[in-house]
Amino acid sequence: MKSFEEQFYIENPTRFEALKRDLLLLLWLFRRAIMWAGKGLIIRLAYKKAKNTGKPLVIEDLIKD
């Protein structure tokens, strides 16, 4: 696994390397935004329900390996 730093911090990048980095970072952000809006919505709804009913959510059931 590469860290955020290893993926997107580039010392002295060429224009091509910088452009490639920007595109990959946009993709990384897009994936995160989609996850927040999609899977996140399901989890937020289940979380709200758990708060109202008092029946705790099980983390492993919500987020699989």
Next chain:
Amino acid sequence: MKKNFPSPELPFAYRDQPLSGNIINGLGETNKRAATQIFHGSGARELEWSKLELFFGLINPFKVSWLNLVNRWMLRDADGRIAKRKRKITSHADITAEIKDLALSFGAGSVGTSPMIKEALYKGGEINYANAIVILYPMDSDEMQHVTTARAGTETMRAYMEISRTAIELSKKIRAMGWRARAYCEGADLLHIPLAINAGLGQLGKHGSLICREFGSSMRIATILTDLPLDHDKPIDIAVDDLCIGCRRCTIDCPVDAISDEKHMVRGDDKWYVDFDKCVPYFTEAVGCGICIEVCPWSKPDRGFSLSEKLLKKREKNKLKELK
């Protein structure tokens, strides 16, 4: 200041609790070793508590999540092009003063310098730069009164963005001088607190956060690592321990009793330690919590300098009494 904080009875739980964060952090270990990433990781490895971290990210309010994404986009400029012509440094003192002035003009609330130290590295990390410039950025005290709500969470992310912007601008200036420089802000492979302490910005408080005279604990930290030759600041004694030993504000107000009134042995150092297994699940539930930061007497606006002065005077007085 007992407010209506979320209940410690959490609406979520692990079926099988991951390895205790206190074991990962080295609580009770007498041998020195590097820290291991555990929560808010940089992505360098799959963390034991990564499911809770992802859960935290997904239940965050829209604005907090949005600001986090914008911040990450800004961080692409944390490193970059280095000018071919290297500026000759004739006086370390002059360039250090110039860098500090620049940091303050870019918006930093406070700035200090330190040599890069191994204590700031996670396990497996290497020292790739000679020096560290540590900057602090204050959070808005009015907004932070709303800790455990989306309002304070948004303020925290805003402060992260501001400090990222400041650190990035400073790193760009250094690279324009022809020297290597990389800004480390949120989600970085670096421990900021040991560097901030070494850079004379403050001391570790009972609640496990840095305490400085300017903003107490109500601030964010960022670091610029660089090879630019600099003079180094020295660690300071602002009498944090003198207050923390007797003060119980954070221990009493922490809804899950995660803060201890005594120091603990952690990876070979006797220091203040917060129980990870109690703190982090509640932190997740309470939009990044921050109760201990908010109730800390040092975090009251414009209080730190006079408080430090008073405590240091009291210490001297007690020493004289003992001598008599």
